[in-house]
Amino acid sequence: MTARPAPARRLPAAGALPGDVGMWVFVLGDMVIFGAYFVIFMVYRAHEQGSFLAAQRHLSLASGALNTLLLLASSRFVALAVAVARAGDYRRARRLIGGGGLCGCGFLLVKAHEWYALVSAGLTVQRDNFFMFYYAFTGVHLFHVLAGLIVLVIMAAELRRPAGGRSWLVEAGAIYWHLVDLLWIILFALLYLMR
Amino acid sequence: MTAAPPAAQAGAVARRGSGRRLRDAWICWWVFPPFYTLFGIIFVPLTRVMPPPGPAKTTAQIVVFFQAHALTIQVGFAILMLAIGGGSVVNGLVAYQIRRMTVDPVFCYAYIATLAVGAIPGCLFCAFSFLAATFRPDRDPHLIALCYDMGLLTFVGSLGCFATQYLIFAVAIFLDRNKIFPAWLGYVSIWQVVTELLAAPVFIFRGGPFAWNGAISFWEGTALFGVYIACLIMASRKALQRQPPGEVIAE
Numbered sequence: 001m002t003a004r005p006a007p008a009r010r011l012p013a014a015g016a017l018p019g020d021v022g023m024w025v026f027v028l029g030d031m032v033i034f035g036a037y038f039v040i041f042m043v044y045r046a047h048e049q050g051s052f053l054a055a056q057r058h059l060s061l062a063s064g065a066l067n068t069l070l071l072l073a074s075s076r077f078v079a080l081a082v083a084v085a086r087a088g089d090y091r092r093a094r095r096l097i098g099g100g101g102l103c104g105c106g107f108l109l110v111k112a113h114e115w116y117a118l119v120s121a122g123l124t125v126q127r128d129n130f131f132m133f134y135y136a137f138t139g140v141h142l143f144h145v146l147a148g149l150i151v152l153v154i155m156a157a158e159l160r161r162p163a164g165g166r167s168w169l170v171e172a173g174a175i176y177w178h179l180v181d182l183l184w185i186i187l188f189a190l191l192y193l194m195r
Numbered sequence: 196m197t198a199a200p201p202a203a204q205a206g207a208v209a210r211r212g213s214g215r216r217l218r219d220a221w222i223c224w225w226v227f228p229p230f231y232t233l234f235g236i237i238f239v240p241l242t243r244v245m246p247p248p249g250p251a252k253t254t255a256q257i258v259v260f261f262q263a264h265a266l267t268i269q270v271g272f273a274i275l276m277l278a279i280g281g282g283s284v285v286n287g288l289v290a291y292q293i294r295r296m297t298v299d300p301v302f303c304y305a306y307i308a309t310l311a312v313g314a315i316p317g318c319l320f321c322a323f324s325f326l327a328a329t330f331r332p333d334r335d336p337h338l339i340a341l342c343y344d345m346g347l348l349t350f351v352g353s354l355g356c357f358a359t360q361y362l363i364f365a366v367a368i369f370l371d372r373n374k375i376f377p378a379w380l381g382y383v384s385i386w387q388v389v390t391e392l393l394a395a396p397v398f399i400f401r402g403g404p405f406a407w408n409g410a411i412s413f414w415e416g417t418a419l420f421g422v423y424i425a426c427l428i429m430a431s432r433k434a435l436q437r438q439p440p441g442e443v444i445a446e
Contacts, residue, residue: 026382
């Protein structure tokens, strides 16, 4: 083997759990909570499939797809930030987290525009069961995005500390952000795509 | 009191005092499981508030509901009036543990204050609405229906009052360097915030998953609340077991 650059300082041991156990408890539990929501949604949908399909046509597929791309891109930024931080380049890691945060803010703007357009067209939460689920689920997800933006700020602040701060904290934040992304992908499929 | 005691004696007093403090805290902990058991007995079989009867009931059905359960509602809520203070002991124990954390005492005060705000709509208002409805069964049925709506809307709809409390508790756990409570309890606390966000729509819907007896607004939130209380009871026990008897909390 030729000489390689000094090994990355903080590569976790093979098989080690990134982040901390508490965050995994949270993420898996949150997925169970949302899983129950999705099952309840499917039960209602099975009972009134026609009206759900009719209501679904009012959603803007372009907005949903744009938001999916924004969150996927932000997840990519955050994943790269963790990799770069492990290699010791904290400044670049912070910039990448900033990129992830910008995508997250873009998501908020697209969502706000989408809600505004729907409400202006008279498609409010009281219109039918589909929109009841739509606003409730996207609302709770939006709360997750807002919390995620705070988490990204905490991650960036931690990376500003000497030697990049606590690596588990940065990893735990990234795990949470991926959860936000994953939940949206399921929501996008359930609310926008499923025929 | 006359002259101040010698230093050694003062130390002995402080030690004995703190040892007693731990015993006092254990007495409070033992209020925890029986209080929530009693709470369950009052709200589930006696007063029939949980699981909540539906918002779609007609006025006549509501009158029949109160006629059928008048006595158990009155007995159950009378017991609640006697036992409600147990909640303060339980919450006081958690507040005391927050006081032992490295976080600013403002978290402890905010925790107590948010619970004090939540107890009125979350528990007492419902009790008095139901008691008023059963007090004069010959009252105008529409007024009885009003009591029914007020009682159940406040009971399930007030869950949001507790969202801040859960958030304060979670942030205190995350910031605490003494590790009084494990980090996962903070995350379990955050789940409560998530489920309570979805209890907010009860004011809009009279049927379906977001009504006050709905699968999401009531059932899922209540199931998670049960998990949370079980975790809190276990974590407070662990915190007391790990607490050194001579510990002095900075005032």
